[in-house]
Structures are given as C-alpha cells and as structure tokens.
Amino acid sequence: MNDLGPRIDQLLSSAPYRIHNGHDLLELLKDEVEYACSRNPGYGNYVANWPIPPRAARSIAELPYLPVSLLKSQPPLALVEPQEIKKVLTSSSTTGQTPSRIALDSTTSKRMTKGVVAIAQDFIGSSRRPYLVVDVPASAGVGPELGARGTAIQGLMPFASEVTYCLKSDQAGNLALDREKLLRFIEKRRSSPMLVYGFTYILWKRLVEPLTADGTCLEMGDVHILHSGGWKLLQAEAVDKRTFNEGLARVFGCPADRVIDFYGMVENVGVIYPDCPEGNKHVPGFADILVRNPLTLEPVAEREQGIVQVCSALPTSFPGNLLLTQDMAEVVTYDGCPCGRAGIGFRFAGRVPKAELRGCGNIERRKQ
Numbered sequence: 001m002n003d004l005g006p007r008i009d010q011l012l013s014s015a016p017y018r019i020h021n022g023h024d025l026l027e028l029l030k031d032e033v034e035y036a037c038s039r040n041p042g043y044g045n046y047v048a049n050w051p052i053p054p055r056a057a058r059s060i061a062e063l064p065y066l067p068v069s070l071l072k073s074q075p076p077l078a079l080v081e082p083q084e085i086k087k088v089l090t091s092s093s094t095t096g097q098t099p100s101r102i103a104l105d106s107t108t109s110k111r112m113t114k115g116v117v118a119i120a121q122d123f124i125g126s127s128r129r130p131y132l133v134v135d136v137p138a139s140a141g142v143g144p145e146l147g148a149r150g151t152a153i154q155g156l157m158p159f160a161s162e163v164t165y166c167l168k169s170d171q172a173g174n175l176a177l178d179r180e181k182l183l184r185f186i187e188k189r190r191s192s193p194m195l196v197y198g199f200t201y202i203l204w205k206r207l208v209e210p211l212t213a214d215g216t217c218l219e220m221g222d223v224h225i226l227h228s229g230g231w232k233l234l235q236a237e238a239v240d241k242r243t244f245n246e247g248l249a250r251v252f253g254c255p256a257d258r259v260i261d262f263y264g265m266v267e268n269v270g271v272i273y274p275d276c277p278e279g280n281k282h283v284p285g286f287a288d289i290l291v292r293n294p295l296t297l298e299p300v301a302e303r304e305q306g307i308v309q310v311c312s313a314l315p316t317s318f319p320g321n322l323l324l325t326q327d328m329a330e331v332v333t334y335d336g337c338p339c340g341r342a343g344i345g346f347r348f349a350g351r352v353p354k355a356e357l358r359g360c361g362n363i364e365r366r367k368q
Contacts, residue, residue, distance in 0.1 A: 003031075004028070004031060004032060004035060004316060005107070005316075007024075007028050007031075007313075008028070008111065008286070008313050008314065008316075009111075011024075011025070011028070011285055011286040011313055012111065012114050012115060012118060012286055012314075014285055015122075015285075016118045016119055016122055016284035016285055016286075017122060017282055017284065017285070017340075017341035017342055017343065018285065018342055019342045019343070020285035020342075020343075022060075025060070025285070025286075025288065025313060026057070026059065026060055026063075028313050029060060029063055029311065029313060029321055029322065030054050030055060030057065030063065032313065032316065032321045033047060033054045033063060033064065033321065033322070034054065034055075035079070035316065036079055036319040036321070039079035039080070040077070040078070040079055040319065042077075043066075043077070043079075043319045046064065046066070047064045050064040052064075060288050060290065060311055060322075061290055061298075061299050063322055064322065065309055065322040065323060065324045066319060066320075066322065066323055066324065067323075067324050068100065068265075068267050068323045068324060068325050068326065069326075071100040071101065071102065071267055071318070071320070071323075072098045072099065072100050072101065073101070074098075074101060075101075075103075076088055076101035076102060076103040076318065077103070077318055077319060078103040078317060078318050079316060079317055079318055079319060080103065080105045080317045084105045084106075084317070085103045085104065085105060085317070086104055086105055086106050086109055086144075087104045087109060087144055087145070087146055088101055088102065088103055088104070088144060088145045088146070089101070089102040089104060089145075089146050089147075089151055089266040089269065090102075090145055090146070090147050090148070090266065091147075091148055091265065091266045091267065092147065092148040092149075092229070100266060100267050102266050102267060102269060102318055102320065103317050103318045104269065104317050104318075105316075105317040107316065107317070108269065108270075108314065108315050108316055108317040108318075111269075111270055111314045111315075112155075112269040112270035112314060113155070113158060113270070114270070115269075115270030115271055115284070115286060115287075115312075115314055116155040116156070116158075116270055116271075116272055117158050117159075118284065118286075119271070119272050119274065119284055120155075120156065120159065120226070120272070120274070121159075122341075123224075123260060123274050123276075124159070124195065124224040124226075124260070126159075127159075127193065128158075128159055128160060128161040129159065129160070129161055129192065129193045129194055129195050130160070130161055130162050130164070130185070130189045130192060130194050130195070131156065131157070131159065131160035131161070131162065131163045131164070131194075131195045131196075131197070132164050132166060132182075132185060132194060132195070132196045132197075133153055133163060133164065133165045133166070133196075133197055133198070134166055134167060134196065134197070134198030134199075134202055134203050134206065134207050135149065135153065135165055135167050135175075135198060135199065135202060136165055136167050136168065136169050136175065137165045138169075139153060140153045140154060140165075141154070148229065148265075148266055149199055149229075151264075151266050152197065152199070152228050152229075152264065153197060155264075155272070156195065156197050156226065159195050160195065164181070164185045165181075166178050166181050166182040166185065166207075167202070167206055168181075175202065175206050176206065177206050177207055177210050177211075179210075182207075182218075186218050186219075186220065190219060190220065191222075192222070193222045193223070193224075194220055194222065194223045194224075195223070195224055195226070196220075196223055196224070196225040196226070196252070197225075197226045197227065198225075198227050199227065199228065199229050200227045200228060200229055200231055200234060200244070200261070201229075201231075201233045201234055203225075203227050203248065204234055204239060204244060204247070207251070208247045208248055208251050211251045212247065212250070212251060216251065217250065217251065217252075217253045218251060218252050218253055219253040220252045220253055220254060221253055221254050222254075223252055223254050223258055224258055224260065225248055225252065225254070225258055225259045225260065226260050226262060226274070227259070227260075227261055227262075228261070228262050228263065228264055228272075241261065241279075244259070245259040257277060260274050260275055261274070261275045262274040262275070262281075263281060263348060265310070265325065267310075267320055267323055267325075268287075268310040268312055268320070268323065269312070269314060269315055269320065270286075270312065270314040270315075271284065271286075271287045271310065271312050271314070276337060276339040276341060276345075277339050278337055278338050278339050278345070279347065280332050280333075280337050280339070280345035280346065280347060281345070281346055281347065281348070282337065282339075282341045282343060282344070282345055283343050283344050285343075286312065286313045286314060287310070287311055287312045287313065287314075288310075288311035288312075288344075289308065289309070289310060289311070289329075289344055289346060290308075290309040290311065291304070291305070291306040291307070291308060291309070291329050291330070291331050291346065292306045292307045292308075292309055292324070293306050293307075294306060294307055294352065300331060301331070302331050302332070302333060302334055303330065303331065303332070304330065304331065305328055305329065305330045305349050306328065306329070307324060307325065307326075307327070307328060307352055308324075308325045308327045308328065308329045308348075309322065309323065309324045309325065310322075310323050310325060311323075326351055326352045327348060327350070327351060327352065328348070328349040328350050328351065328352055329346045329347060329348050329349055330346060330347050330349050331344065331345075331346050332345040332346055332347055333345045
C-alpha cells in the first residue's frame with residue numbers, strides 16, 4: 001500500500017464537486033482492488049473469476065464489485081489484522097436480519113471523518129457551532145461497535161463547538177422530547193449559528209409533532225438541520241419530503257432550504273449524499289455512483305432507474321471500494337446540475353423489490 005495513502009489524501013484535499021480527472025480515480029481503484037486481493041485470499045479468488053481482469057478495465061463500470069450483502073459476515077470481512085481493527089460499524093437491520101459489519105482501522109476511520117467533513121462543509125460551511133442532536137447520548141456509541149445512527153451523529157462532530165442531546169428514554173427504550181433541556185439550549189444560543197442532526201423519523205415524531213401540537217416555534221433562524229434515513233416509516237403516515245421540510249421550518253423558525261436530507265450507508269464509509277437546492281444528490285471526487293439496469297446490470301441512461309453501485313477510494317481496511325447496494329436510483333443528469341456542482345446528479349427511488357429492508361436506524365421496531 002506504499003503509494004495508495006498519498007493518492008487517496010490528494011483526492012480528499014481537493015474541492016469535492018469540481019470537475020475531477022476520472023482516469024485518476026479509475027487507476028486508483030484498480031490498485032486498491034489489487035491491494036485487497038493481496039490482503040484477503042477469498043476476495044482475491046472472487047476477483048480472479050471476474051469476467052474482466054481489473055487491469056484491463058476501461059471504466060469503473062468494468063471493475064469487480066461486491067454485493068453489499070457479502071459484508072454481513074462475522075467476523076467482518078477485513079484487509080487488516082484483527083489487532084488493527086479499531087472500530088466495527090454496524091448497519092441498521094430489522095429484527096432477525098443480519099447487519100453489515102464494517103472493520104475500520106485508524107487510517108480508514110480518519111479518512112471517513114475527512115470525507116464527511118469535505119462534503120458537509122460544501123453545504124453548511126466549515127465553522128464550528130453548537131450542535132443539537134435530536135437523540136439520546138447512548139446512540140452515539142461508547143464501545144468498539146457503532147451503529148448507523150451513531151455513525152451519522154459522530155460524523156458531524158467536527159462541526160461542533162459543543163454538543164447537546166435533547167431526547168430522553170424510559171426503561172423500555174421509548175424516546176421522548178426533553179423539553180426543558182431543549183429550551184435551555186435554545187435560550188442560551190438563540191442568536192448563534194447552530195447545527196441540528198436527527199434521524200428522519202425521530203426528528204418528526206419526537207420533536208416536530210410535539211412542538212407543533214402546542215404551537216411552539218424555537219426561533220432559530222440561523223440553523224442548518226441535517227437528517228438521514230427513516231423515510232419508510234414517514235411515508236406510511238403520508239409525510240413526504242415537502243411536508244417534512246415545511247414542518248421543520250415552522251418549528252425552528254427557519255427557511256425550508258435549511259433542512260438538508262442526506263443519504264449515507266455505513267458500508268460506504270466517509271461518503272454522504274446531501275440534497276442540493278435542486279433536490280439532487282451529488283458524488284464527490286473521491287467517489288463515484290453507477291446506476292445499473294436490474295436485469296442486465298449495465299449502466300443506465302439519463303432519466304432511467306436502476307440499482308445503485310457505490311464506489312469509493314477511501315477504505316483500505318475492508319474491500320468496500322465497489323459495492324452493489326439494494327437501493328434504486330434515477331440518474332437526473334450526467335453533465336452537472338443547476339446548483340453548480342459538477343458530475344452526476346441522481347435521486348433515490350426506494351429499495352430493490354424484495355430486497356432485505358433496512359431497520360430504519362434500529363428504532364421503534366415494534367411499529368414496522
């Protein structure tokens with residue numbers, strides 16, 4: 001791995017949404033596939049039976065990808081020795097289903113943080129500010145394993161000057177708003193820029209609904225509200241994205257464009273996909289997205305839906321550079337977006353039919 005680190009760092013140090021050299025990413029991914037083969041014989045055997053040798057690939061689409069379900073093994077599929085694993089990320093999963101388990105060494109963990117920061121600061125700026133987490137402290141994780149919600153919470157910590165959690169839980173694990181704690185936090189910092197994060201369903205059910213019911217407006221005009229996951233539960237209640245954004249804007253007293261939905265998966269460490277003002281998601285220069293036809297697995301044309309393949313140069317502790325997910329998306333444009341961000345613009349379109357459902361952050365499973 002002699003020269004992989006500096007090349008990955010070079011991509012991370014560039015502006016995430018400028019026009020990048022696709023050839024550099026292709027060549028880096030080829031080398032990362034080779035490195036992974038040398039570190040894991042099982043993965044090496046898989047690649048050896050791929051129809052196109054990685055070195056002969058003319059595009060990222062021709063490189064060998066793994067179905068994301070292969071990351072559900074225990075112990076986790078890794079490219080480092082067990083003693084080098086510093087943390088294991090676990091994906092959300094419904095009761096009885098096996099979560100993905102992602103092995104991180106210190107190097108990949110640091111890159112993950114840098115990747116999230118590079119992307120998020122393009123949307124919310126780089127300054128530190130008070131950080132309100134609409135969750136309980138236990139969700140942020142304290143042990144060697146970290147779940148989907150904790151990964152998202154911790155990913156935004158570099159933007160925090162201080163952190164406050166505004167939910168509480170009872171002995172049965174039911175979440176509720178700690179109204180006094182929330183109002184104390186707001187009262188002291190109302191004139192300051194603030195950052196809020198919450199899981200989509202939790203934000204709506206445990207903050208927006210109770211505050212809307214009694215007509216409370218927090219008067220936080222200078223705030224960015226980031227959220228991720230959980231749309232399945234809200235769609236069952238006929239809450240679409242516009243209703244969600246407008247409801248949050250009323251409660252916080254801010255413009256609706258300060259509410260930013262982002263998609264992320266623990267298997268795609270260090271890469272998140274926030275909505276731009278046009279409602280599209282974009283790919284940073286250290287990653288790529290392919291949308292494949294469900295029947296042929298060939299890349300689809302613009303405005304066609306297909307299965308999402310995520311690609312990332314960041315991980316070297318597990319073979320997560322090229323992963324075929326169980327999500328569907330539609331390519332909106334291959335040539336840039338009116339928001340000004342270069343590269344592919346896409347929108348998610350739900351889960352692959354009959355695919356294993358994710359656990360919506362492992363919350364309130366009894367309601368699913």
